[in-house]
Amino acid sequence: MSQARILSASAAPCLRPGLALLTLLLVLILGAPVAVAADARSPLAESISPYLRLHADDPVRWRDWSPELFDEAQTTGRPLLISSGYYACHWCHVMQEESFKDAGIGERLNRDFIPVKIDRELHGALDHYLLEFLRATRGSAGWPLNVVVLPTGDALTGVVYAPRDDFAAFLDRISARLSAEREALTALAREGRLELIARMRAGEEPLSASRAARLPQALWTAMEREADLLGGGFGMQSKFPRAPALAALLQARDQGRAPGWADEFLAVTLDEMARAGLRDVIGGGFFRYSETPDWARPHFEIMLDDQAQLARLYLRAGRSFDRPDWIRVGRETLQFVLREMALDAPAAFASGLSALDGDGREGGVYLWTPQQVEAALAGHPEPALVKAYFGLESAPTFDHGHLPKWRGTVAELAGRFGLTETQAGAQLEQGRALLLEARGTRGRPRDDKQVTGLHGLLLSALAEVAEVAGEPAFAAAGTELAQRLCDLGRHPQDLSRLLDLSADVAGAAELADYAWLAQGLHDWARATGEEGVEKAVIPLLETAWETFADPHGWRAARDQPLPGMVSRRFHPGVHEPSPTTTLLALTRSYREQSETLNDRLAAFDLRPGREIEAEPIPHADLILLVASDD
Template sequence: MLIVLALGGPVAVLAEARSPLAESLSPYLRLHADDPVRWRDWSPELLDEARATGRPLLISSGYYACHWCHVMHEESFKDTGIADRLNRDFIPVKIDRELHGALDHYLLEFLRATRGSAGWPLNVVVLPTGDALTGVVYAPRDDFAAFLDRISARVSAEREALTALAREGRVELIARMRAGEEPLSASRAARLPQALWAAMERDADLLGGGFGTQSKFPRAPALAALLQARDQGNAPPWADEFLAVTLDEMARAGLRDVIGGGFFRYSETPDWGRPHFEIMLDDQAQLARLYLRAGLSFDRPDWIRVGRETLQFVLREMALDAPAAYASGLSALDGDGREGGVYLWTPEQVEAALAGHPEPALVTIYFGLEGVPTFDHGHLPMRQVTVAELAGRFDLTAAEAAEQLEQGRAQLLEARGTRGRPRDDKQVTGLHGLLLSALAEEAGEPAFAGAGSALAQRLREQARPPQDLSRLLDAPADVAGAAELADYAWLAQGLHDWARATGEEGVEKVVIPLLETAWETFADPHGWRAARDQPLPGMVSRRFHPGVHEPSPTTTLLALTRSYREQSETLNERLAAFDPRPGREIEAEPMPHAGLILLVASDD
């Protein structure tokens, strides 16, 4: 309420305060601008407000493409009962994980360390001291309400004890991390590749492909490391079969949009058949590169085709209006709010789309568009049979069957082009570097050379001066935030890869300043910070950052520094002073550090 004077007396009027999220650069934050929750955009100054009011922060992190983020938005954050709790007892903060990657990663690792698992939407209670207390991922509305009530009651009744407990927990987690970073002996470090292969084999699904036996993510960095070891002649004996099964199943089953060519982020079932339809630029870049390299390594033209179709998907579906600019993600929901609505087909839609096709049945059988749909909104196309099998059934040659299938795919693709596809139009700097690395694999192909050249030119321009690099390509650092460690690593790698693929000269004039700035800005005696500023006391530097779903930025920077050390006295001195020996933490959990293990092993 706002009190104003009118006609000589006080009159109460409603003040329609505009949400600070309404003008955000993030489409994800703008989605929450009309929530009854009085969300705040992240700022370190919020800790001052928390200390002044005694209310903890509830930091909620997510991203635009995320399926469960949309579900929790509808169920909880639009609910007035939840809003009353958050507005009264907390300072509610909404962040986009792609804009505040370092903060998101810290909160994610905190929840994983204290609860055993984590994901998005990520909701963490942070006390006025800056220490994380507890958190929860997606929860149904009533469960989330109970969580908030329980935390509010405990903070009110046990504030001092909880503050001490959170501080002790933070100190313990940091001490545990530092102990895990103590370098291994030379003999134990030499056995790290064997520890890596043993860990991979334990987690590998040798029949269905991929890692794990429940929900499955591609885990491209681990697959890329296994392929690299194979090409170097150092892979375990099961690697060939595992890579073949994994790449075949990911390309055939529901993880891949077999009509358009893109990959979904993950499947909630181990057969890859039940994706949540979110599409991320980093996944497209990494998987395109993986399939292209594996296709050459295994002499598999079909994998090369998958890699090229993935790049074509990015250029067609994720390109923004600005030149050499690409969306960071595509929403799991269509324009009508239906999960997977862009990719699913009812029988009536299939029939209409294939009108005029010489053999509609050929197409429906090949893509599994028959029978009862397995999703609420229709069939998800998957490759169910081989072209050779279909050719025999329809009395066609293999070439004729392939031609008709391509015609059917093109008709389906054209028909679905009218469906609304909400995009996250943030131009994240580091993700464009990953894309350039993928385009470099096809730099000699006219279909991709122009896009790669334009992107390389834009990234070279953005990289000067490196100290001013922004988190987003289309906004300065004082608006979008300063670039983080990963942005420097992936941008430098992309420019390096493009120059190697094209023979471009002078790339060191851009890459070396990026590397030198990264060392100067993010390295300290304890390792590497993920961001320039780390406002929470638990956000500390670490020697080696993991690479689970995206490449490790520290491994990327160390490898590039090795490549350019002879051309830079600064890089040579920095690398000479850095201890590259892995610690016990990596021995215990080697898969997130697969690239580092191979890098260190190359010294032996």
Template sequence: MILALCMSFLPAAMQAAPLVNRLANHPSPYLAMHGADPVAWQEWSPATVSLARQQNKLLFVSIGYFSCHWCHVMQQESYRDLRIAEVLNRDFIPVKVDRELNTALDAEMIEFARRSRGMAGWPLNVFITPEGYPVYATLYSKPDQFLGLISKLSERWLTDRDELKAAAREAAGGGKPVGSIPLKPASDHAAVWRQRLVDDALAMADPLRGGLEQARKFPMAPQLTALLQIHERHPDARLAAWLTLTLDLMAKGGLRDHVGGGFFRYTVDPEWHTPHYEKMLYDNAELALLYLRAARILGKPQYQEIAFETLDFMLAEMRDAETGAFITSTSAVDSEGREGGVYLWSMEQLRHTLSPDELALATRIWGLEAAAESDLGYLPQQVREPTAAELAQLEPVYRKLRKERRNRSLPKDDKLLAGLNGLALKALSEAAATAPRYRRSADEVKDFLARQLWRKDGLQNGMGHGKLFGPADLEGYAYAASGLRYYARLSGKAADHAFADKLAREAWRRFHSPRGFRLAGTTLLAAEKRQAVIADGPAPSPSTELITASLASHDKALRRNGVAALGFTVSPAGHDLFMHASLVAAMDAAASP
């Protein structure tokens, strides 16, 4: 009240102009959907940070993405609440961030949340000082709880801002680089780390249900791919059994869409039964490649069909018709806001769509005699193992449901991102070597990267509705360079190898120094960090992707960069090898004959 009273006596020219929401019609669907919120959302930019400094206010940075279910829930409950909007607009500089367009900022804030709260996820809401130091992080909150939090932080900022700023600076550690000590060449410790990775993975493995012993099951494509690569060079019966079990249960359970193809983001239970219904381009591109390789390495030809089915889903549901590139994700909720609404079937709908014999077969295989877990009905999946004859009989069942499902509407995030299309190009290129029908799609993605996103000033992050999103970060360059390397092997053209080399050289120049990698040109945070190696996430480590793309080049300078980077390490890699599985596999490949 005192502050408001003092402000009322200031000349109008000295009072800060009211903030307005700047997200309407943004080319990012996630940001655009917040364009009508009463919160005066700003974009994350130098101008916004400068505004926070001018007004000496905390930045409230809310990070999410379009297919995140709880991001939508928090929007409906909190960001459209006029009481909450009033506090955010008056006492903070509210910023909305699409994590897929600001991967470096997102990674820094995820790490801050884990370090300060012991957990992370989305929606991720972080309060940052005007100088660029994070103070406090919180995830999804109920409206009253969230209102109480921002009110208390507002009061604390008025009374103890210097103390909060000092604490935030100290917690950031002054932006010291992480891990910049060169160790022995990778070949000297590759065998030790490889065995430790395998031992660690099997110690954490769920021996009955595949994956890891966790309450929720994620596909972990980078780790499984790395371990499969290691098993190919150094066969291990225990590892092969666990990989096979995991791949089998992911394909049979609710993680996979048995009607339309493709994989969901994760399951909320340890049985691979009940998914969170968003589908991500990175998951599906990686899993298509994983199953394609596993078919050969593990001797399971049925995995190849799963890989092709996944690519066919991407082409049918995620391909942009104008460019031939792939969109980012499909939503967990349907156009009516119902979670899983596109994928679930009531018994009445099944009776209407299927013949009595087909329904009887589906009931046995899908376990429909039990009560549906959702009010919307059942998710088709292999609760019981079908015979070969029953699998063939299920095909017309799936065709009928696919036809009926075309009447359902599914929101999509139609951003076309450089990095994620690089992952798709990698999978398409390897598939095209076996199935030439994927060659044309690979050609189109390569052309999109080369003609639409490559500019004189470098690679662009992507585009939405014809508008470019600005310079690509390390992830964009690394994934695109890796995908282009695979495409060049397919095409056999020197020009394609040269383009992959060009992207790799630019990535090393922009994002690497003797102190390590940085994820972007700048995050606008005060403590910009470099890392000697970047961990795997849902997608593979961008530093490892750049290293492997460089080692596969005929350019001597690129190969030297890759070899030198493999000779660096950081303590987290030694203590948590599972999250650095791609790096260990790259070291093993470099050390192997």
């Protein structure tokens, strides 16, 4: 990524007319040198976050996030450089090796900034705001996310991954411009923030009834425009599963409201994601995304939220389309979670698995050299069959070996090897088990944080599998998890961001935690008939309304420390379900059992605004919810 791409306004193709101030902020980059004393020990060394502990020995003197840092920023005149990422992130590891372990970068950051490192899973609301700021001013964003925030709390500019020399030049430019034009650029940052808020408020102005009625068609048009009807998924470059959008399309299909192309698109997408590289076909988990549109070159981080959502999606689609193979994919995904992501504590699961293996190789857990394949299958009666099925016959396509993929049906291979389909299936399962056993000795660093909301998503998936495949392991895991989450639901005011720590240590739970936790308990109760579990849903919903709702909409967190972090009526759902739509739908289901919920919902303005009309896909579930009233 070139320096020109990082700093120029032309690098932000999604900027719209009326954002001139924000465009200027990309060009007029700044910073101010002030010396600081070295800390004896990094505060990150004792962090509850493996991602933050990873950075404890960087030459950068990282600080853990605290709103009180703005007092120091105002005293010293130094801006914050807030760097957000997560343990499983491949490019976060790359940027640490290239930049944050570099002495020159450390000197720049320690002298000219207050460097702050945050784990996006612990500070989801702050991370989301910084992402949205960068999308508005650059047109795209991602992780590692690095945003300069002035002592006033206004975000100024930022950059995602950049090579060492480009990042150094970025920091130098900030420092030089702040020294020369601090007051003018501080004023511009404030005006830019006010402009973003004004644009957001304008986008929330309710549509007329006739325009709102056309939102479903606007949604299908937008989806078809972005859909890859041949290769599956959305977009024609890097591809993410986009589970919320696929789930909404499947829901509409089951309700008889989907467009004519929906069946074929869902079938292609679910088939390709399962076989072409996005999925670990040996173990059963899904990688976070592919850098190519054919799903063939994934980055190897594995996240709990993806596993939960995709397992549920495949189970529902398998039942809807009468596709047992999709139900199998859903079951194997949950088996992967129970086997690979379970922690030592009961009903506790890691938030993610690193893209790197124990030796620091990206994808090293999942890739196979020909020699490793031969050794693993040494005792198998037909190793050539296993190699053919998993695409392990030709030369490896990754630096560290083959990525197994599905390369044909069992029926096709049975004929090729002179076996019955039953015999071939049994031998393939034997081969898969041998490969899984062999790779079990490889180091697999994992993020052992127990994020509350993600466990709610997982419970929803276990509720789904309870309806289609009554296996004892799933039933036991779901019952244990439901009980643990139900206990939390009885004391909703004390809910923490992490299941195993108090709010004083881990931070108070955010809006998404309440939404996904309530949804998981609701789904489990409906699937199993456990009334005691369902009784915990109403207190969670009532507390969410009391804690996060205000006259403008919903706050993403109890306390929003930056002035640009304001309430919104409807929060989008891109890679995870929208917390606001989740809460609104659940409130509708329980309003007759709670006067508080009934009053709150009656007073809430459910009319979609222009922002949803302009970008309907992140609000697909809301559009379907509102359209169901018609």
